[in-house]
Amino acid sequence: MCGIVGYIGEKQAKPILINGLLRLEYRGYDSAGIATIEKTGIKCIKNKGRVAELNNNSNINSLEGTIGIGHTRWATHGKPSSTNSHPHLDNSGNFAVVHNGIIENYADLRDFLKSHNYNFLSETDTEVIPNLIHFYYESSKSNSKNRFLQAVSNACKMLKGSYAIEVLSSYYPDNMVVVRKDSPLVIGKGFNENYISSDIPAILSFTKDFYLLNDNELAFMSRNSIEFYDENIKPIQKQAKNITWDAGSAEKDGYPDFMLKEINEQPKAIRETIGSRIAVNSKSVLPDLEINKTYLKSINKIFIVACGTAMHAGLSAKTIFENLCEIPVEVEAASEFRYRNPIINKKTLCLFITQSGETADTIAALKLAKSKGSKTIAVSNVVGSSISREADFTLYTHAGPEIAVASTKAYTSQIVLLAIIAINFAENLEINKEKSEELKKDILLLPSKIEEVLKNTDKIKNFAQKIYKEKDVFFIGRGIDYTVALEGSLKLKEISYIHSEAYPSGELKHGPIALIENNVTVVSILTNRLLVEKSVSNIQEVVTRGAKTFIVTNQELNHDFDEVIRIPKTNTLISPILSVIPLQILAYYISKEKGLDVDKPRNLAKSVTVE
Numbered sequence: 001m002c003g004i005v006g007y008i009g010e011k012q013a014k015p016i017l018i019n020g021l022l023r024l025e026y027r028g029y030d031s032a033g034i035a036t037i038e039k040t041g042i043k044c045i046k047n048k049g050r051v052a053e054l055n056n057n058s059n060i061n062s063l064e065g066t067i068g069i070g071h072t073r074w075a076t077h078g079k080p081s082s083t084n085s086h087p088h089l090d091n092s093g094n095f096a097v098v099h100n101g102i103i104e105n106y107a108d109l110r111d112f113l114k115s116h117n118y119n120f121l122s123e124t125d126t127e128v129i130p131n132l133i134h135f136y137y138e139s140s141k142s143n144s145k146n147r148f149l150q151a152v153s154n155a156c157k158m159l160k161g162s163y164a165i166e167v168l169s170s171y172y173p174d175n176m177v178v179v180r181k182d183s184p185l186v187i188g189k190g191f192n193e194n195y196i197s198s199d200i201p202a203i204l205s206f207t208k209d210f211y212l213l214n215d216n217e218l219a220f221m222s223r224n225s226i227e228f229y230d231e232n233i234k235p236i237q238k239q240a241k242n243i244t245w246d247a248g249s250a251e252k253d254g255y256p257d258f259m260l261k262e263i264n265e266q267p268k269a270i271r272e273t274i275g276s277r278i279a280v281n282s283k284s285v286l287p288d289l290e291i292n293k294t295y296l297k298s299i300n301k302i303f304i305v306a307c308g309t310a311m312h313a314g315l316s317a318k319t320i321f322e323n324l325c326e327i328p329v330e331v332e333a334a335s336e337f338r339y340r341n342p343i344i345n346k347k348t349l350c351l352f353i354t355q356s357g358e359t360a361d362t363i364a365a366l367k368l369a370k371s372k373g374s375k376t377i378a379v380s381n382v383v384g385s386s387i388s389r390e391a392d393f394t395l396y397t398h399a400g401p402e403i404a405v406a407s408t409k410a411y412t413s414q415i416v417l418l419a420i421i422a423i424n425f426a427e428n429l430e431i432n433k434e435k436s437e438e439l440k441k442d443i444l445l446l447p448s449k450i451e452e453v454l455k456n457t458d459k460i461k462n463f464a465q466k467i468y469k470e471k472d473v474f475f476i477g478r479g480i481d482y483t484v485a486l487e488g489s490l491k492l493k494e495i496s497y498i499h500s501e502a503y504p505s506g507e508l509k510h511g512p513i514a515l516i517e518n519n520v521t522v523v524s525i526l527t528n529r530l531l532v533e534k535s536v537s538n539i540q541e542v543v544t545r546g547a548k549t550f551i552v553t554n555q556e557l558n559h560d561f562d563e564v565i566r567i568p569k570t571n572t573l574i575s576p577i578l579s580v581i582p583l584q585i586l587a588y589y590i591s592k593e594k595g596l597d598v599d600k601p602r603n604l605a606k607s608v609t610v611e
Ligand code: M6R
Pocket: 307, 308, 309, 310, 311, 353, 354, 355, 356, 357, 358, 359, 362, 405, 406, 407, 408, 490, 491, 494, 606, 607, 608
């Protein structure tokens, strides 16, 4: 969480930093700040609230300088306040730091620094960093640039936890040092100017050439040079990567919010994710996945591990893998998996799903699986993200940048890619050829079917206008529809703050039905022909108790319900890709009716890089 941005060049840094922070605000938005180096030294302006408030801060217009750092915060240690906002300065005022991550041993480091007469103004973990840098800087005699670099490196060696850090020093008015460990940081290379950011889209309008730092690597930057070092200050070489994303894809493109844009981008995201990976009557093509047949035949269990919406994609994929590959699949939240000593050995394959590729728990779970001898596959949307540097294989969804905190196109693209992986496995295992061929045909038809589903938008919006004041909403479904109920319920609660629960339809009468009373809304997903009668009976049970019903279905129903959204028929295994869309739209319009900030819901951040 938190976004950091930096600029070193010939232009005024302030507008570039503000622009970058506005794009990174999805990572956290409870306070913001920037610092630049002026003739008189480091100047820092920060406040509680969003980047827009920082931009309106009466002092900001006086901020000058062509080198600067910026931060938008998602509070972990210390409540949102001006004092706790970044940048943080050391006691001498000669070092300024912005930090994304958590310093776990900050209390010990504070005590250590206090014993050397350092004082602390904030309640944050970050404030130890500039002071440690100052401490090491002062204990060195050298006068070279290495003194700055060495001081940052020595300070980092004291830190336990995760960090992406940018450091300014008034002793080095033409330089900046950046370093990362377990938190994202990219460097954009320009002409006589360089950029730093937590993610690529925030600075994509300035450059397309990026360097990705690995854990514990540092960069010493000037306007026209970037030198890379390992943790022992040994120089290392890096190649810039050219990013092909179009800068416009990180803009709203005329939509009022990123979420609505991203919902509507799903046909394209799915088309691009399929790419040339599958075609009817030919073998699937996954060049990034060199899994041989003998290995695959030895596998007796697959774990799918992820968080939030990505985990819901995994729950849907479980059914696909078990059907096509006939290997048992267990799906687990990364934050649980990593703390329960799961039984993993060489016969276990572990798959990790993460849009950002930066989710701390998912990365830690992958490291655990690897240490126990499992092969690891990551499914991510961000090229070069941290998880791709840890996994044995990384396969990318090509959904384009997802900016809204609520995940939409990443989820549907993940299910498509997982289905293609399952097809690839079945081909290698030489089983279920017919089923795979059927599924391929259905996958290829998805983009046009999603366009059909999107035509229901006005109808769904009308229903949202009827129910947006409700306190509780229930989502039900059976089989794979239940996994969609979970996702619909998460979408609603995260952006509309309405309490919602998802249950398997058959579980209602084992307890939850006690909560159903007059006018409560029950959303039901019904896509499996074999389960339709049983599911309709469950819906009748809630109708009898006064519930309002919103049904998403591709089946013929001979009953009257309050609202029925008809979606095209498809293979049940991939039905979540169609049935989730009305639920995304419903959550979106309920949030809009309530006048909420759809893209940046309270208390949340897009990338959860803390555990
Ligand atoms: O980047 P990741 O896919 O690893 O993120 C996982 C979750 O934090 C994410 O899906 C979250 O649940 C979304 N806000 C849901 O819309």
